[in-house]
Amino acid sequence: MTRPEPMKVAGPPSGVVATGIKLSLPIPLSLADEIGRRILFLSSDIVDFELVTDTAGVTGVTVYSAEPLDESAVTRKINTALDIDVRPQFATPARVVWRSPVSREVAEGTYEELARAGVVVQTGEGQIALGEPLLELFHYFDRALVDLLKSSVEILQYQYPTLISTETLQTAGYTSAFPHHLFFITRLHNDIDVYRDIQNTYADTPLDERLLRFCRNVDYCLPPTMCYHTFSQYRGTTVGADGPQAVTALGKAFRFEAGYATTMERLWDFTIREMVFMGTRTEVLALRELMMTKVFDFLRELGLSGHCEVSNDPFFGGADTSDRIFSQRMMELKYEVRLPVGSDRTVAVGSFNFHTDLFGRSFGIEHSDGGPVSSACVGFGMERLVYAFLCQFGLDKTNWPPGVRS
Amino acid sequence: MNDAVRPRVHDFLKPKLGGHSLSENDDIFALGYVNSLFAMQLARFIQREFDLELTPGDMNFDNFRTVDAIVRLVDAKTGARTTPEVCP
Numbered sequence: 001m002t003r004p005e006p007m008k009v010a011g012p013p014s015g016v017v018a019t020g021i022k023l024s025l026p027i028p029l030s031l032a033d034e035i036g037r038r039i040l041f042l043s044s045d046i047v048d049f050e051l052v053t054d055t056a057g058v059t060g061v062t063v064y065s066a067e068p069l070d071e072s073a074v075t076r077k078i079n080t081a082l083d084i085d086v087r088p089q090f091a092t093p094a095r096v097v098w099r100s101p102v103s104r105e106v107a108e109g110t111y112e113e114l115a116r117a118g119v120v121v122q123t124g125e126g127q128i129a130l131g132e133p134l135l136e137l138f139h140y141f142d143r144a145l146v147d148l149l150k151s152s153v154e155i156l157q158y159q160y161p162t163l164i165s166t167e168t169l170q171t172a173g174y175t176s177a178f179p180h181h182l183f184f185i186t187r188l189h190n191d192i193d194v195y196r197d198i199q200n201t202y203a204d205t206p207l208d209e210r211l212l213r214f215c216r217n218v219d220y221c222l223p224p225t226m227c228y229h230t231f232s233q234y235r236g237t238t239v240g241a242d243g244p245q246a247v248t249a250l251g252k253a254f255r256f257e258a259g260y261a262t263t264m265e266r267l268w269d270f271t272i273r274e275m276v277f278m279g280t281r282t283e284v285l286a287l288r289e290l291m292m293t294k295v296f297d298f299l300r301e302l303g304l305s306g307h308c309e310v311s312n313d314p315f316f317g318g319a320d321t322s323d324r325i326f327s328q329r330m331m332e333l334k335y336e337v338r339l340p341v342g343s344d345r346t347v348a349v350g351s352f353n354f355h356t357d358l359f360g361r362s363f364g365i366e367h368s369d370g371g372p373v374s375s376a377c378v379g380f381g382m383e384r385l386v387y388a389f390l391c392q393f394g395l396d397k398t399n400w401p402p403g404v405r406s
Numbered sequence: 407m408n409d410a411v412r413p414r415v416h417d418f419l420k421p422k423l424g425g426h427s428l429s430e431n432d433d434i435f436a437l438g439y440v441n442s443l444f445a446m447q448l449a450r451f452i453q454r455e456f457d458l459e460l461t462p463g464d465m466n467f468d469n470f471r472t473v474d475a476i477v478r479l480v481d482a483k484t485g486a487r488t489t490p491e492v493c494p
Contacts, residue, residue, distance in 0.1 A: 090449060092465040323446035330445055330465045356442050
């Protein structure tokens, strides 16, 4: 599962009110990203922010809003969230496990160029339509990733439904670990009175949040990634008798993000190629490592700049959030491949994750040797991957690597 | 090596082992007796029990996998006199 980027601090927007929030205790600068990725989720009134730092670390946050904020309420929200999620964290060192030998200059303005050419069209918040040649690239990279997988292990391919049951996400622990990213699906309760109420209430007025009183269902969500479909598919089964089980799927994934830039770097609605491995701990760790090696070779051969580093998922607000983040980073359960998309920033285009036996236990998936199965997954955000490629190689196909051009 | 450290580490780990024995070089995470979240409990225990502060440089998984590794880490952090494992 790839994670979203830490919130980018864009500086004070025009026409907004600034409110200075003092942290109850300074937080080390090494945890600044962990602070930044939470602020926009703490209140929907906050539209942007800047961290205030001095030699003691991060000492405050300047938050921006359309209207004046209740300073004490926002101070409470921020300090409470940081008390739960960030202050208990041990800082872990940044660790890069691979760096491309290619160092490529990345100019700004790729998204604007794509938009001007009609290759991408923003259709809504965090949503874009893709045209050619982006579609060609999308399929090229997807085929290449599947080929890397096929050359490593025997695989099963599936296409999953767009919707995923809320119960599956809860079983996976997603609703408690990542409540801020959830998207629920609902529908009007099937009742003639409901339909008539809707028809009467909204005959001449736009639909609004009052509509929700006519809805009852919260039993389905939009999936944040593909692997939960796979674990649900294998729920209550036994695997591993003939070696590790590998499953891959390409599908749409959805994560609510509280802040956006108008580019392809952060989307609500994106496409993920995910590969899930289930087997013994040794088997799935070996497959994760093999895929890392193959992906690094692939990126290097293409001539892409980038690196891979130890990372963590954006756990939020749970009693064990800091424990989860620490264990992921210290035990190197998650690595992210990051590619430059500008002169000063990278985006995570893929991740390599080891789940230990967490999902084997959660979904009752047993290994034929006994005990819960261990699992790992490799996921790539396809829009980000092709966007990073275009940022580095441009739209002119004659500048693309021959393998991609052909 | 500080011999007082080892039994305290074993005492802390013992309730997690479900009655199984643990060798000095067994990987406590790979054996499946603890889940990954135990890493935080272990780090907190080390700080509290041995009155030391773990720094980012200590946060290498290899320092936490085995009893031997934990004892080495504590010894290094507390400046305990170490005995060469192989005599010249």
